[in-house]
Amino acid sequence: MSLRIPKERKEVVIFTRNHKVEGEVYLLLDSRLSDELNIRVRDFIPVTNAKVFSLTGDSLLYAADFVSVNKHAIDLVLTKHGEIEL
Numbered sequence: 001m002s003l004r005i006p007k008e009r010k011e012v013v014i015f016t017r018n019h020k021v022e023g024e025v026y027l028l029l030d031s032r033l034s035d036e037l038n039i040r041v042r043d044f045i046p047v048t049n050a051k052v053f054s055l056t057g058d059s060l061l062y063a064a065d066f067v068s069v070n071k072h073a074i075d076l077v078l079t080k081h082g083e084i085e086l
Helices: 033-038
Strands: 007-016 019-028 044-054 060-070 074-079
Touching: 007 044, 019 033, 019 060, 033 074
Parallel strands: none
Antiparallel strands: 007 019, 007 074, 019 044, 044 060
C-alpha cells in the first residue's frame, strides 16, 4: 500500500508587487491552481525549482530548489502555457 498522493506538476510564473517567481507547483490530480490558492488553511504556496527575478530590469536575484510564496502577496499567476489562473 502506497501512502503517496498522486499530484500533477504545473510550471508557473507568479507575480508579486516586487518580484517574478518562475517554478513548479504540485496540484492534486483534477484540481486547479485556483483551488490551491483558495485554500484558507495555508497562507503559503510551495514552489520548487524556483527562480526569483526583480520586476525592474528582470535580473535573476535567487535560484533555489524550494521557495514558499505568501499567497496574500500574489498579484497574478500564469501557467507556462499562458492561461491566467487568478
